[in-house]
Amino acid sequence: xxxxxxxxxxxxxxxxxxxxxxxxxxxTERRLAERRQQLAALPPGQTAVVLCGSWGRRxxxxxSDDDFMILVETPETSLRPSLEEVASALEIVAPAADGxxxxxxxxxHLRDRIGRDGDDNANLxxxxxxxxxxxxxxxxxxxxxxxxxxxxxxxxANVRDYRPPRFLLNDLVRYWRTIAVDFESKMRxxxxxxxxxxxxxxxxxxxxxxxxxxxxxxxxxxxxxxxxLDYLDQRMSIPPLDRLADAFLAYHAVDVGIRAFTAxxxxxxxxxxxxxxxxxxxxxxxxxxxxxxxxxxxxxxxxFQESLLSLLFDDATLYRLAREYLVF
Amino acid sequence: MSAVVAADRGARDLGPVRAHHALxxxxxxxxxxxxxxxxxxxxxxxxxxxxxELSAMSYNELPGLLSYLDGRTLPFRYVSVHAPVKGDRVYNxxxxxxxxxxxxxxxxxxxxxxxxxxxHGQLTHRLVLENMDDRKTYGRTADELAELFAELPAAGFxxxxxxxxxxxxxxxxxxxxxxxxxxxxxxxxVSSLRDGRHVTLRRADEELFTDxxxxxxxxxxxxxxxxxxxxxF
Numbered sequence: 001x002x003x004x005x006x007x008x009x010x011x012x013x014x015x016x017x018x019x020x021x022x023x024x025x026x027x028t029e030r031r032l033a034e035r036r037q038q039l040a041a042l043p044p045g046q047t048a049v050v051l052c053g054s055w056g057r058r059x060x061x062x063x064s065d066d067d068f069m070i071l072v073e074t075p076e077t078s079l080r081p082s083l084e085e086v087a088s089a090l091e092i093v094a095p096a097a098d099g100x101x102x103x104x105x106x107x108x109h110l111r112d113r114i115g116r117d118g119d120d121n122a123n124l125x126x127x128x129x130x131x132x133x134x135x136x137x138x139x140x141x142x143x144x145x146x147x148x149x150x151x152x153x154x155x156x157a158n159v160r161d162y163r164p165p166r167f168l169l170n171d172l173v174r175y176w177r178t179i180a181v182d183f184e185s186k187m188r189x190x191x192x193x194x195x196x197x198x199x200x201x202x203x204x205x206x207x208x209x210x211x212x213x214x215x216x217x218x219x220x221x222x223x224x225x226x227x228x229l230d231y232l233d234q235r236m237s238i239p240p241l242d243r244l245a246d247a248f249l250a251y252h253a254v255d256v257g258i259r260a261f262t263a264x265x266x267x268x269x270x271x272x273x274x275x276x277x278x279x280x281x282x283x284x285x286x287x288x289x290x291x292x293x294x295x296x297x298x299x300x301x302x303x304f305q306e307s308l309l310s311l312l313f314d315d316a317t318l319y320r321l322a323r324e325y326l327v328f
Numbered sequence: 329m330s331a332v333v334a335a336d337r338g339a340r341d342l343g344p345v346r347a348h349h350a351l352x353x354x355x356x357x358x359x360x361x362x363x364x365x366x367x368x369x370x371x372x373x374x375x376x377x378x379x380x381e382l383s384a385m386s387y388n389e390l391p392g393l394l395s396y397l398d399g400r401t402l403p404f405r406y407v408s409v410h411a412p413v414k415g416d417r418v419y420n421x422x423x424x425x426x427x428x429x430x431x432x433x434x435x436x437x438x439x440x441x442x443x444x445x446x447x448h449g450q451l452t453h454r455l456v457l458e459n460m461d462d463r464k465t466y467g468r469t470a471d472e473l474a475e476l477f478a479e480l481p482a483a484g485f486x487x488x489x490x491x492x493x494x495x496x497x498x499x500x501x502x503x504x505x506x507x508x509x510x511x512x513x514x515x516x517x518v519s520s521l522r523d524g525r526h527v528t529l530r531r532a533d534e535e536l537f538t539d540x541x542x543x544x545x546x547x548x549x550x551x552x553x554x555x556x557x558x559x560x561f
Protein backbone atom coordinates (compact mmCIF):
# COMPACT_ATOMS: atom_id res chain seq x y z
CA UNK A 1 0.00 0.00 0.00
CA UNK A 2 1.33 3.43 -0.88
CA UNK A 3 0.67 6.94 0.38
CA UNK A 4 -0.37 10.24 -1.11
CA UNK A 5 2.61 10.54 -3.39
CA UNK A 6 1.47 8.48 -6.38
CA UNK A 7 1.56 11.42 -8.78
CA UNK A 8 5.05 12.33 -7.66
CA UNK A 9 6.27 8.77 -8.11
CA UNK A 10 4.72 8.59 -11.58
CA UNK A 11 6.50 11.83 -12.45
CA UNK A 12 9.78 10.29 -11.29
CA UNK A 13 9.18 7.07 -13.21
CA UNK A 14 8.43 9.02 -16.38
CA UNK A 15 11.10 11.67 -15.94
CA UNK A 16 8.53 14.40 -16.29
CA UNK A 17 6.56 16.93 -14.28
CA UNK A 18 2.84 17.60 -14.26
CA UNK A 19 3.21 21.26 -13.54
CA UNK A 20 -0.44 22.23 -13.46
CA UNK A 21 -1.35 19.35 -11.16
CA UNK A 22 1.47 20.40 -8.86
CA UNK A 23 0.36 24.02 -8.94
CA UNK A 24 -3.26 23.05 -8.24
CA UNK A 25 -2.15 20.95 -5.28
CA UNK A 26 -0.07 23.73 -3.83
CA UNK A 27 -2.95 26.16 -4.25
CA THR A 28 -5.34 23.70 -2.61
CA GLU A 29 -3.09 23.17 0.41
CA ARG A 30 -2.60 26.90 0.83
CA ARG A 31 -6.30 27.62 0.59
CA LEU A 32 -7.15 24.70 2.89
CA ALA A 33 -4.90 26.19 5.54
CA GLU A 34 -6.67 29.52 5.13
CA ARG A 35 -10.08 27.89 5.33
CA ARG A 36 -9.15 25.98 8.47
CA GLN A 37 -7.97 29.19 10.03
CA GLN A 38 -11.22 30.92 9.11
CA LEU A 39 -13.25 28.21 10.87
CA ALA A 40 -11.06 28.03 13.95
CA ALA A 41 -13.21 30.55 15.80
CA LEU A 42 -16.43 28.56 15.36
CA PRO A 43 -17.63 26.55 18.38
CA PRO A 44 -16.37 22.94 18.40
CA GLY A 45 -18.92 20.16 17.95
CA GLN A 46 -19.45 16.67 16.66
CA THR A 47 -19.64 17.87 13.11
CA ALA A 48 -17.23 18.22 10.24
CA VAL A 49 -17.14 20.93 7.62
CA VAL A 50 -16.17 19.13 4.47
CA LEU A 51 -15.14 20.60 1.14
CA CYS A 52 -15.89 18.55 -1.94
CA GLY A 53 -15.17 18.44 -5.66
CA SER A 54 -11.90 20.02 -6.77
CA TRP A 55 -11.00 20.63 -3.11
CA GLY A 56 -11.26 16.91 -2.39
CA ARG A 57 -9.29 16.07 -5.51
CA ARG A 58 -6.67 18.70 -4.51
CA UNK A 59 -7.19 20.29 -7.93
CA UNK A 60 -8.17 23.79 -7.04
CA UNK A 61 -7.97 26.30 -9.86
CA UNK A 62 -8.66 30.00 -9.92
CA UNK A 63 -12.39 29.55 -10.57
CA SER A 64 -13.17 26.52 -8.42
CA ASP A 65 -16.43 26.41 -6.46
CA ASP A 66 -16.62 26.31 -2.68
CA ASP A 67 -18.98 23.36 -2.33
CA PHE A 68 -19.10 22.37 1.33
CA MET A 69 -21.25 20.20 3.53
CA ILE A 70 -21.63 20.07 7.28
CA LEU A 71 -21.47 16.44 8.25
CA VAL A 72 -23.33 15.50 11.43
CA GLU A 73 -22.06 12.39 13.15
CA THR A 74 -24.87 11.44 15.52
CA PRO A 75 -28.59 12.27 15.62
CA GLU A 76 -28.35 14.04 18.95
CA THR A 77 -25.55 16.30 17.79
CA SER A 78 -26.44 19.94 17.85
CA LEU A 79 -26.75 21.44 14.38
CA ARG A 80 -23.95 23.90 14.98
CA PRO A 81 -22.32 25.49 13.24
CA SER A 82 -25.11 26.49 10.90
CA LEU A 83 -24.65 26.73 7.15
CA GLU A 84 -24.84 30.48 7.45
CA GLU A 85 -22.19 30.59 10.18
CA VAL A 86 -19.80 28.52 8.08
CA ALA A 87 -20.51 30.51 4.94
CA SER A 88 -19.99 33.74 6.82
CA ALA A 89 -16.71 32.54 8.32
CA LEU A 90 -15.52 31.43 4.89
CA GLU A 91 -16.79 34.68 3.34
CA ILE A 92 -18.79 32.85 0.71
CA VAL A 93 -22.47 32.55 -0.16
CA ALA A 94 -24.29 29.75 1.66
CA PRO A 95 -25.22 26.84 -0.63
CA ALA A 96 -28.67 26.86 -2.20
CA ALA A 97 -31.26 25.10 -0.07
CA ASP A 98 -32.36 22.83 -2.93
CA GLY A 99 -28.93 21.44 -3.79
CA UNK A 100 -26.84 18.58 -2.44
CA UNK A 101 -25.13 20.93 0.01
CA UNK A 102 -28.06 23.04 1.20
CA UNK A 103 -28.62 21.37 4.59
CA UNK A 104 -26.78 19.54 7.33
CA UNK A 105 -25.81 16.04 6.23
CA UNK A 106 -26.50 13.27 8.71
CA UNK A 107 -24.13 10.36 8.64
CA UNK A 108 -27.01 8.09 9.61
CA HIS A 109 -28.79 8.98 6.36
CA LEU A 110 -25.73 8.32 4.26
CA ARG A 111 -25.06 5.03 6.04
CA ASP A 112 -28.56 3.63 6.51
CA ARG A 113 -30.23 4.72 3.29
CA ILE A 114 -28.21 2.97 0.64
CA GLY A 115 -30.52 2.05 -2.20
CA ARG A 116 -34.28 2.31 -2.78
CA ASP A 117 -36.45 5.39 -2.35
CA GLY A 118 -34.74 6.83 0.71
CA ASP A 119 -31.48 7.07 -1.20
CA ASP A 120 -32.30 10.03 -3.37
CA ASN A 121 -29.92 11.75 -5.73
CA ALA A 122 -28.62 14.12 -3.04
CA ASN A 123 -28.00 11.33 -0.55
CA LEU A 124 -26.12 9.23 -3.10
CA UNK A 125 -24.05 12.23 -4.16
CA UNK A 126 -23.18 13.22 -0.60
CA UNK A 127 -22.23 9.67 0.35
CA UNK A 128 -20.02 9.19 -2.66
CA UNK A 129 -18.34 12.55 -2.16
CA UNK A 130 -17.57 11.72 1.47
CA UNK A 131 -16.04 8.42 0.39
CA UNK A 132 -14.32 9.48 -2.83
CA UNK A 133 -13.37 13.16 -2.91
CA UNK A 134 -13.73 15.25 0.20
CA UNK A 135 -11.49 17.00 2.65
CA UNK A 136 -12.34 18.35 6.10
CA UNK A 137 -11.56 21.90 7.13
CA UNK A 138 -12.92 21.29 10.60
CA UNK A 139 -13.74 18.09 12.43
CA UNK A 140 -11.35 15.92 10.50
CA UNK A 141 -11.79 13.15 13.08
CA UNK A 142 -15.54 13.17 12.41
CA UNK A 143 -14.90 13.11 8.68
CA UNK A 144 -12.46 10.20 8.96
CA UNK A 145 -14.85 8.22 11.12
CA UNK A 146 -17.69 8.88 8.70
CA UNK A 147 -15.74 7.60 5.70
CA UNK A 148 -14.77 4.49 7.62
CA UNK A 149 -18.33 3.88 8.78
CA UNK A 150 -19.64 4.13 5.25
CA UNK A 151 -17.03 1.71 3.98
CA UNK A 152 -17.84 -0.61 6.87
CA UNK A 153 -21.49 -0.63 5.87
CA UNK A 154 -20.59 -1.53 2.29
CA UNK A 155 -18.35 -4.33 3.50
CA UNK A 156 -21.05 -5.89 5.68
CA ALA A 157 -22.81 -7.24 2.62
CA ASN A 158 -21.63 -10.68 1.63
CA VAL A 159 -18.00 -9.86 1.01
CA ARG A 160 -15.64 -12.70 0.20
CA ASP A 161 -11.90 -13.07 0.51
CA TYR A 162 -10.00 -12.00 -2.59
CA ARG A 163 -13.12 -10.71 -4.35
CA PRO A 164 -13.97 -7.04 -5.02
CA PRO A 165 -16.85 -6.01 -2.73
CA ARG A 166 -19.87 -5.94 -5.01
CA PHE A 167 -22.13 -3.73 -2.87
CA LEU A 168 -19.63 -0.91 -2.93
CA LEU A 169 -18.78 -1.57 -6.56
CA ASN A 170 -22.42 -1.47 -7.61
CA ASP A 171 -23.06 1.78 -5.77
CA LEU A 172 -19.95 3.32 -7.27
CA VAL A 173 -20.96 2.32 -10.78
CA ARG A 174 -24.47 3.57 -10.07
CA TYR A 175 -23.03 6.93 -9.03
CA TRP A 176 -20.99 7.28 -12.22
CA ARG A 177 -23.94 6.34 -14.40
CA THR A 178 -26.14 8.73 -12.42
CA ILE A 179 -23.70 11.57 -13.08
CA ALA A 180 -23.77 10.80 -16.79
CA VAL A 181 -27.55 10.53 -16.95
CA ASP A 182 -28.05 13.65 -14.84
CA PHE A 183 -25.78 15.59 -17.16
CA GLU A 184 -28.32 15.20 -19.96
CA SER A 185 -31.18 16.04 -17.64
CA LYS A 186 -29.47 19.18 -16.32
CA MET A 187 -28.59 20.35 -19.80
CA ARG A 188 -32.17 19.95 -20.94
CA UNK A 189 -33.41 21.88 -17.91
CA UNK A 190 -30.82 24.63 -18.38
CA UNK A 191 -31.29 24.76 -22.14
CA UNK A 192 -27.66 23.91 -22.75
CA UNK A 193 -26.20 26.69 -20.61
CA UNK A 194 -22.66 25.78 -19.59
CA UNK A 195 -22.73 22.64 -21.74
CA UNK A 196 -19.09 22.82 -22.84
CA UNK A 197 -17.61 23.16 -19.37
CA UNK A 198 -19.85 20.52 -17.84
CA UNK A 199 -19.17 18.14 -20.68
CA UNK A 200 -15.45 18.68 -20.23
CA UNK A 201 -15.70 17.91 -16.52
CA UNK A 202 -17.67 14.77 -17.32
CA UNK A 203 -14.91 13.66 -19.69
CA UNK A 204 -12.06 14.30 -17.27
CA UNK A 205 -12.60 15.20 -13.62
CA UNK A 206 -15.73 13.09 -13.13
CA UNK A 207 -14.01 10.20 -14.88
CA UNK A 208 -10.99 10.61 -12.61
CA UNK A 209 -13.32 10.51 -9.64
CA UNK A 210 -14.99 7.31 -10.82
CA UNK A 211 -11.83 5.52 -11.92
CA UNK A 212 -10.08 6.65 -8.75
CA UNK A 213 -12.75 4.83 -6.78
CA UNK A 214 -13.10 1.87 -9.09
CA UNK A 215 -9.47 0.79 -9.09
CA UNK A 216 -9.12 0.43 -5.29
CA UNK A 217 -12.37 -1.54 -5.23
CA UNK A 218 -11.07 -3.92 -7.89
CA UNK A 219 -7.76 -4.10 -6.04
CA UNK A 220 -9.57 -5.71 -3.12
CA UNK A 221 -9.00 -8.96 -5.00
CA UNK A 222 -5.62 -8.98 -3.26
CA UNK A 223 -7.09 -8.95 0.25
CA UNK A 224 -8.94 -11.09 2.72
CA UNK A 225 -12.19 -9.64 3.99
CA UNK A 226 -10.67 -8.60 7.31
CA UNK A 227 -8.05 -6.53 5.48
CA UNK A 228 -10.32 -4.71 3.02
CA LEU A 229 -11.59 -1.98 5.34
CA ASP A 230 -8.14 -0.72 6.23
CA TYR A 231 -7.06 -0.93 2.62
CA LEU A 232 -10.05 0.95 1.24
CA ASP A 233 -10.01 3.52 4.03
CA GLN A 234 -6.38 4.34 3.36
CA ARG A 235 -6.93 4.52 -0.39
CA MET A 236 -9.95 6.78 -0.15
CA SER A 237 -8.13 9.09 2.23
CA ILE A 238 -5.75 10.19 -0.52
CA PRO A 239 -6.66 12.16 -3.67
CA PRO A 240 -8.07 10.22 -6.64
CA LEU A 241 -5.16 11.15 -8.91
CA ASP A 242 -2.73 9.51 -6.48
CA ARG A 243 -4.82 6.35 -6.55
CA LEU A 244 -4.76 6.38 -10.35
CA ALA A 245 -1.04 7.06 -10.52
CA ASP A 246 -0.42 4.18 -8.13
CA ALA A 247 -2.44 1.89 -10.39
CA PHE A 248 -0.49 2.86 -13.50
CA LEU A 249 2.73 2.20 -11.61
CA ALA A 250 1.59 -1.07 -10.07
CA TYR A 251 0.56 -2.46 -13.44
CA HIS A 252 3.74 -1.37 -15.23
CA ALA A 253 1.89 1.09 -17.41
CA VAL A 254 4.13 4.12 -16.94
CA ASP A 255 3.96 5.23 -20.58
CA VAL A 256 0.18 5.00 -20.58
CA GLY A 257 -0.03 6.76 -17.23
CA ILE A 258 2.19 9.58 -18.41
CA ARG A 259 -0.16 10.19 -21.34
CA ALA A 260 -3.20 10.13 -19.05
CA PHE A 261 -1.69 12.62 -16.64
CA THR A 262 -0.26 14.85 -19.35
CA ALA A 263 -3.78 15.18 -20.75
CA UNK A 264 -5.22 15.84 -17.30
CA UNK A 265 -2.51 18.40 -16.61
CA UNK A 266 -3.46 20.38 -19.71
CA UNK A 267 -7.13 20.13 -18.78
CA UNK A 268 -6.39 21.77 -15.43
CA UNK A 269 -4.43 24.48 -17.23
CA UNK A 270 -7.48 25.20 -19.37
CA UNK A 271 -9.74 25.34 -16.30
CA UNK A 272 -7.30 27.71 -14.64
CA UNK A 273 -7.29 30.13 -17.57
CA UNK A 274 -10.26 32.51 -17.12
CA UNK A 275 -10.65 33.23 -20.83
CA UNK A 276 -10.44 29.60 -21.90
CA UNK A 277 -12.81 28.58 -19.13
CA UNK A 278 -15.38 31.14 -20.16
CA UNK A 279 -14.91 30.15 -23.79
CA UNK A 280 -15.42 26.49 -22.93
CA UNK A 281 -18.47 27.24 -20.85
CA UNK A 282 -20.08 29.12 -23.73
CA UNK A 283 -19.86 26.16 -26.11
CA UNK A 284 -23.22 24.60 -26.92
CA UNK A 285 -23.67 21.06 -28.11
CA UNK A 286 -24.41 22.20 -31.65
CA UNK A 287 -21.19 24.18 -31.83
CA UNK A 288 -18.87 21.57 -30.34
CA UNK A 289 -17.44 20.45 -33.69
CA UNK A 290 -16.40 23.97 -34.62
CA UNK A 291 -15.01 25.09 -31.28
CA UNK A 292 -11.21 24.85 -31.06
CA UNK A 293 -11.22 24.87 -27.26
CA UNK A 294 -13.89 22.20 -27.00
CA UNK A 295 -12.17 20.09 -29.65
CA UNK A 296 -8.99 20.30 -27.63
CA UNK A 297 -10.72 19.29 -24.42
CA UNK A 298 -12.48 16.45 -26.23
CA UNK A 299 -9.10 15.26 -27.44
CA UNK A 300 -7.71 15.40 -23.89
CA UNK A 301 -10.75 13.50 -22.68
CA UNK A 302 -10.19 10.82 -25.31
CA UNK A 303 -6.56 10.42 -24.33
CA PHE A 304 -7.49 10.20 -20.65
CA GLN A 305 -10.24 7.66 -21.28
CA GLU A 306 -8.14 5.49 -23.62
CA SER A 307 -5.38 5.44 -21.02
CA LEU A 308 -7.77 4.31 -18.30
CA LEU A 309 -9.33 1.70 -20.59
CA SER A 310 -5.89 0.42 -21.47
CA LEU A 311 -5.09 0.10 -17.79
CA LEU A 312 -8.28 -1.88 -17.21
CA PHE A 313 -8.28 -4.05 -20.31
CA ASP A 314 -4.68 -4.50 -21.46
CA ASP A 315 -3.33 -5.96 -18.25
CA ALA A 316 -4.17 -9.61 -17.72
CA THR A 317 -5.15 -9.26 -14.05
CA LEU A 318 -7.27 -6.16 -14.39
CA TYR A 319 -8.78 -7.45 -17.61
CA ARG A 320 -10.06 -10.55 -15.82
CA LEU A 321 -11.45 -8.44 -12.97
CA ALA A 322 -13.08 -5.98 -15.36
CA ARG A 323 -14.60 -8.82 -17.34
CA GLU A 324 -15.91 -10.52 -14.22
CA TYR A 325 -17.21 -7.50 -12.31
CA LEU A 326 -17.83 -4.45 -14.48
CA VAL A 327 -20.75 -5.54 -16.63
CA PHE A 328 -22.98 -7.64 -14.37
CA MET B 329 -1.21 -5.97 -24.86
CA SER B 330 -0.03 -8.98 -22.91
CA ALA B 331 -0.10 -12.42 -24.48
CA VAL B 332 -2.40 -13.58 -21.71
CA VAL B 333 -5.00 -10.99 -22.58
CA ALA B 334 -4.75 -11.83 -26.24
CA ALA B 335 -5.36 -15.45 -25.34
CA ASP B 336 -8.39 -14.49 -23.27
CA ARG B 337 -9.83 -12.77 -26.30
CA GLY B 338 -9.28 -15.76 -28.49
CA ALA B 339 -6.86 -13.67 -30.48
CA ARG B 340 -3.60 -15.47 -29.81
CA ASP B 341 -3.47 -16.96 -33.28
CA LEU B 342 -3.90 -13.53 -34.85
CA GLY B 343 -0.94 -11.78 -33.26
CA PRO B 344 -0.90 -8.66 -31.11
CA VAL B 345 -1.35 -6.22 -33.97
CA ARG B 346 -4.57 -7.73 -35.28
CA ALA B 347 -5.86 -7.95 -31.69
CA HIS B 348 -5.23 -4.27 -30.95
CA HIS B 349 -8.41 -2.49 -29.93
CA ALA B 350 -7.84 0.59 -32.08
CA LEU B 351 -6.38 -0.66 -35.34
CA UNK B 352 -6.97 1.16 -38.60
CA UNK B 353 -5.34 1.62 -41.95
CA UNK B 354 -3.78 4.35 -44.02
CA UNK B 355 -5.62 5.03 -47.26
CA UNK B 356 -2.18 5.17 -48.84
CA UNK B 357 -2.35 1.37 -48.83
CA UNK B 358 -5.01 1.50 -51.54
CA UNK B 359 -2.78 3.01 -54.19
CA UNK B 360 -5.02 2.04 -57.10
CA UNK B 361 -7.78 4.31 -55.79
CA UNK B 362 -5.56 7.30 -55.08
CA UNK B 363 -7.55 10.51 -55.23
CA UNK B 364 -10.92 8.72 -55.20
CA UNK B 365 -11.71 9.66 -51.60
CA UNK B 366 -15.13 8.02 -51.28
CA UNK B 367 -13.63 4.73 -52.47
CA UNK B 368 -10.63 5.12 -50.20
CA UNK B 369 -12.80 5.77 -47.16
CA UNK B 370 -15.01 2.82 -48.04
CA UNK B 371 -11.94 0.60 -48.28
CA UNK B 372 -10.64 1.89 -44.94
CA UNK B 373 -14.02 1.22 -43.33
CA UNK B 374 -13.60 -2.38 -44.42
CA UNK B 375 -10.61 -2.58 -42.11
CA UNK B 376 -11.84 -0.47 -39.18
CA UNK B 377 -14.73 1.76 -38.23
CA UNK B 378 -12.63 3.32 -35.47
CA UNK B 379 -9.35 4.52 -36.91
CA UNK B 380 -8.11 5.83 -40.25
CA GLU B 381 -5.32 7.87 -41.72
CA LEU B 382 -6.30 9.79 -44.84
CA SER B 383 -3.10 9.92 -46.80
CA ALA B 384 -2.47 12.93 -49.00
CA MET B 385 1.22 12.29 -49.38
CA SER B 386 1.51 14.30 -52.59
CA TYR B 387 0.76 17.98 -52.66
CA ASN B 388 -1.66 17.55 -55.54
CA GLU B 389 -3.83 15.20 -53.44
CA LEU B 390 -4.65 17.75 -50.76
CA PRO B 391 -7.21 19.92 -52.59
CA GLY B 392 -9.28 16.85 -53.43
CA LEU B 393 -9.22 15.69 -49.81
CA LEU B 394 -10.22 19.12 -48.53
CA SER B 395 -13.06 19.23 -51.01
CA TYR B 396 -14.23 15.75 -50.00
CA LEU B 397 -14.17 16.57 -46.28
CA ASP B 398 -15.89 19.92 -46.62
CA GLY B 399 -19.13 19.84 -44.63
CA ARG B 400 -18.82 16.12 -44.02
CA THR B 401 -18.26 13.94 -40.97
CA LEU B 402 -16.84 10.43 -41.06
CA PRO B 403 -17.81 7.53 -38.78
CA PHE B 404 -14.30 6.92 -37.45
CA ARG B 405 -13.46 7.86 -33.85
CA TYR B 406 -9.89 8.77 -34.74
CA VAL B 407 -9.05 10.47 -38.01
CA SER B 408 -5.53 11.43 -38.95
CA VAL B 409 -4.49 13.16 -42.14
CA HIS B 410 -1.04 12.56 -43.53
CA ALA B 411 0.06 15.91 -44.85
CA PRO B 412 1.79 16.20 -48.23
CA VAL B 413 5.49 15.44 -48.18
CA LYS B 414 6.09 14.51 -51.84
CA GLY B 415 6.00 16.34 -55.14
CA ASP B 416 6.25 20.02 -55.92
CA ARG B 417 5.52 22.05 -52.84
CA VAL B 418 2.79 24.62 -52.92
CA TYR B 419 3.17 27.80 -50.97
CA ASN B 420 -0.07 27.70 -49.05
CA UNK B 421 -0.20 24.09 -47.93
CA UNK B 422 -0.22 24.97 -44.23
CA UNK B 423 -3.11 27.37 -44.54
CA UNK B 424 -4.96 24.62 -46.42
CA UNK B 425 -4.20 22.07 -43.71
CA UNK B 426 -5.41 24.52 -41.07
CA UNK B 427 -8.85 24.43 -42.68
CA UNK B 428 -9.25 20.70 -42.08
CA UNK B 429 -12.31 20.09 -39.89
CA UNK B 430 -11.57 20.03 -36.18
CA UNK B 431 -12.62 16.41 -35.92
CA UNK B 432 -9.42 15.58 -37.80
CA UNK B 433 -7.42 14.93 -34.68
CA UNK B 434 -3.91 14.64 -36.11
CA UNK B 435 -2.06 16.07 -39.09
CA UNK B 436 1.09 14.04 -39.65
CA UNK B 437 4.12 15.41 -41.39
CA UNK B 438 7.76 14.49 -41.88
CA UNK B 439 10.53 16.48 -40.24
CA UNK B 440 12.23 17.08 -43.56
CA UNK B 441 9.02 18.55 -44.98
CA UNK B 442 9.07 21.35 -42.42
CA UNK B 443 10.52 24.43 -44.04
CA UNK B 444 9.20 26.92 -41.50
CA UNK B 445 8.81 26.04 -37.85
CA UNK B 446 6.75 29.12 -36.94
CA UNK B 447 4.40 28.48 -39.84
CA HIS B 448 3.87 24.86 -38.79
CA GLY B 449 3.12 26.10 -35.31
CA GLN B 450 -0.24 27.35 -36.58
CA LEU B 451 -1.42 23.73 -36.61
CA THR B 452 -0.78 23.71 -32.82
CA HIS B 453 -1.81 20.45 -31.14
CA ARG B 454 -2.96 18.81 -34.34
CA LEU B 455 0.53 18.83 -35.83
CA VAL B 456 2.18 15.41 -35.43
CA LEU B 457 5.80 14.66 -36.32
CA GLU B 458 6.78 11.21 -37.55
CA ASN B 459 10.22 9.66 -37.06
CA MET B 460 12.10 9.02 -40.30
CA ASP B 461 13.80 5.93 -41.73
CA ASP B 462 17.48 5.35 -42.30
CA ARG B 463 17.44 6.79 -45.83
CA LYS B 464 16.81 10.26 -44.43
CA THR B 465 19.44 12.41 -42.84
CA TYR B 466 17.25 14.08 -40.25
CA GLY B 467 14.34 13.34 -37.94
CA ARG B 468 15.35 9.73 -37.30
CA THR B 469 16.34 9.67 -33.66
CA ALA B 470 15.24 11.14 -30.37
CA ASP B 471 18.04 13.68 -30.40
CA GLU B 472 17.19 14.87 -33.91
CA LEU B 473 13.49 15.14 -33.21
CA ALA B 474 14.07 16.87 -29.88
CA GLU B 475 15.32 19.93 -31.75
CA LEU B 476 12.02 20.17 -33.60
CA PHE B 477 9.81 19.53 -30.60
CA ALA B 478 11.65 22.26 -28.73
CA GLU B 479 10.38 24.68 -31.36
CA LEU B 480 6.95 23.06 -31.67
CA PRO B 481 5.97 22.45 -28.04
CA ALA B 482 2.36 21.58 -28.78
CA ALA B 483 3.14 19.06 -31.51
CA GLY B 484 2.44 15.36 -31.12
CA PHE B 485 4.51 12.34 -32.09
CA UNK B 486 3.78 9.46 -34.45
CA UNK B 487 6.03 6.46 -33.94
CA UNK B 488 6.69 4.61 -37.18
CA UNK B 489 8.02 1.31 -35.86
CA UNK B 490 9.36 0.20 -39.22
CA UNK B 491 11.27 3.46 -39.66
CA UNK B 492 12.73 3.07 -36.17
CA UNK B 493 13.72 -0.52 -37.00
CA UNK B 494 15.53 0.65 -40.13
CA UNK B 495 17.59 3.02 -38.02
CA UNK B 496 18.30 0.48 -35.31
CA UNK B 497 17.20 -3.17 -35.78
CA UNK B 498 17.75 -3.80 -32.07
CA UNK B 499 14.79 -1.44 -31.49
CA UNK B 500 16.75 0.49 -28.85
CA UNK B 501 16.24 3.65 -30.88
CA UNK B 502 12.48 3.06 -30.85
CA UNK B 503 12.56 2.78 -27.07
CA UNK B 504 14.60 5.98 -26.87
CA UNK B 505 11.99 7.74 -28.99
CA UNK B 506 9.28 6.61 -26.59
CA UNK B 507 11.36 7.54 -23.56
CA UNK B 508 11.74 11.03 -24.94
CA UNK B 509 8.30 11.62 -26.46
CA UNK B 510 5.90 9.24 -24.75
CA UNK B 511 3.76 12.07 -23.49
CA UNK B 512 3.33 13.34 -27.06
CA UNK B 513 2.50 9.98 -28.66
CA UNK B 514 -0.69 10.15 -30.74
CA UNK B 515 -0.55 7.02 -32.84
CA UNK B 516 1.72 4.39 -34.33
CA UNK B 517 2.44 3.43 -37.92
CA VAL B 518 2.76 -0.33 -38.29
CA SER B 519 4.33 -2.28 -41.14
CA SER B 520 7.55 -3.93 -42.20
CA LEU B 521 10.00 -2.27 -44.59
CA ARG B 522 11.56 -3.68 -47.73
CA ASP B 523 13.83 -1.54 -49.89
CA GLY B 524 12.48 1.52 -48.15
CA ARG B 525 8.84 0.66 -48.90
CA HIS B 526 6.17 -0.21 -46.39
CA VAL B 527 5.15 -3.84 -46.81
CA THR B 528 2.97 -6.32 -44.97
CA LEU B 529 4.13 -6.82 -41.40
CA ARG B 530 6.26 -9.93 -41.23
CA ARG B 531 5.65 -12.31 -38.37
CA ALA B 532 9.27 -12.00 -37.23
CA ASP B 533 8.97 -8.21 -37.19
CA GLU B 534 5.73 -8.35 -35.25
CA GLU B 535 7.52 -10.36 -32.59
CA LEU B 536 10.47 -7.99 -32.66
CA PHE B 537 8.18 -4.97 -32.29
CA THR B 538 6.10 -6.46 -29.47
CA ASP B 539 7.82 -4.71 -26.56
CA UNK B 540 7.74 -1.35 -28.31
CA UNK B 541 4.11 -1.72 -29.28
CA UNK B 542 3.21 -2.71 -25.72
CA UNK B 543 4.32 0.75 -24.64
CA UNK B 544 1.84 2.23 -27.12
CA UNK B 545 -1.14 0.06 -26.25
CA UNK B 546 -3.53 2.91 -25.49
CA UNK B 547 -3.16 4.78 -28.79
CA UNK B 548 -4.38 3.95 -32.31
CA UNK B 549 -2.19 1.81 -34.55
CA UNK B 550 -2.38 2.54 -38.25
CA UNK B 551 -1.35 -0.06 -40.81
CA UNK B 552 0.77 1.19 -43.66
CA UNK B 553 0.39 -2.09 -45.53
CA UNK B 554 -2.32 -4.76 -45.38
CA UNK B 555 -1.98 -7.37 -42.67
CA UNK B 556 -1.02 -10.85 -43.77
CA UNK B 557 -3.77 -13.41 -44.09
CA UNK B 558 -4.04 -16.06 -41.40
CA UNK B 559 -2.80 -18.62 -43.93
CA UNK B 560 0.47 -16.75 -44.10
CA PHE B 561 1.36 -17.51 -40.50
